[in-house]
Amino acid sequence: MTKDDPFEGTSGSVARRVMTGLVKVGIAIKSHAWQEAEGRNLTPTQGQILALLRLRSSTGLRLSELADGLAVSLATTSETVDTLVQKGFVQKTRLPQDGRVRTITLTETGKAEADRVAGWPDFLLDAVDTLSPAEQTVFLHGLIKMIRALQERGQIPVSRMCVTCRFFRPHVYPESDRPHHCAFVDLPFGDRHLRLECPDHEPSPPEAAERIWKQFVSLGSE
Ligand code: SF4
Structure with a gap:
């Protein structure tokens, strides 16, 4: 800390403080997602897949597209989709033009659940509205x-x-x-x-x- 300007040298660069702020917001989002997911008997990854399917496609997404969209491995995506199939939230359908390719779509129950999941980050809106x-x-x-x-x-x-x-x-x-x-x-x-x-x-x-x-x-x- 200098006598002339006590902030110089101790506050760090603006970029670093912006980064710190973003990390804090990220922690809030993660912790909120866990709370919401637990309350609905979902994992955050299951919730993200429902939200992505709701957002991205009415015709369905392939497993690789879901994995890319969430930045998680194909193995994790496949395992999570199987759990969502068991829960009745998504279904796998073969493409009519190529039976080897299967796409994942929301079921009617899955659509309702995806609508609820889409509201998870809404807690941030009040803060953004300031x-x-x-x-x-x-x-x-x-x-x-x-x-x-x-x-x-x-x-x-x-x-x-x-x-x-x-x-x-x-x-x-x-x-x-x-x-x-x-x-x-x-x-x-x-x-x-x-x-x-x-x-x-x-x-x-x-x-x-x-x-x-x-x-x-x-x-x-x-
Ligand atoms: S079509 Fe493209 S440019 Fe138009 S609103 Fe959508 S993203 Fe933006």
Whole structure:
């Protein structure tokens, strides 16, 4: 600690403190998920599979897609899916066009359970609501940057975010509060509407992805 500025040298970098904050939020999420899962006689991984199936597909996901989506091994995914089949929450169906491939879908009971599981992280909403709309948008922007960086390094399951979507046209209306364009719905939208998980997402081809990203960050929130 220096006499002139007692904070310099003792607080650590802002990046490190942001990381510490994220770890604390992560602990809260994990502990809440365990409490909720126990109350419903599920493990957190079982809950995550139900939530992913609810979010990702009406036609079902393959075992490898579930494993990728959760960043867990194929063996763990297979074991967990078998337990969910026994509980009557999911079913395995052979693809009509290729009988060797089986997809996993939610049963009617599984859909109801998945709806409940989807509400597990809602406890965070009250905390997020303490941020002003402008702070929330900046926070969302920062999260998108972080998630993309982790995705690029293979350290997080791939999210279907606007910034990696082939329909995303960043900053085509620079003077507007809705500067971006979604070519899928053919409508403009703003930073506050950027999605982290969109059912209509299709990945950008690699050569376009980098260009789109540079365009997005060059004019985005600082
Ligand atoms: S399709 Fe979805 S992910 Fe793609 S740009 Fe439009 S809103 Fe974003």
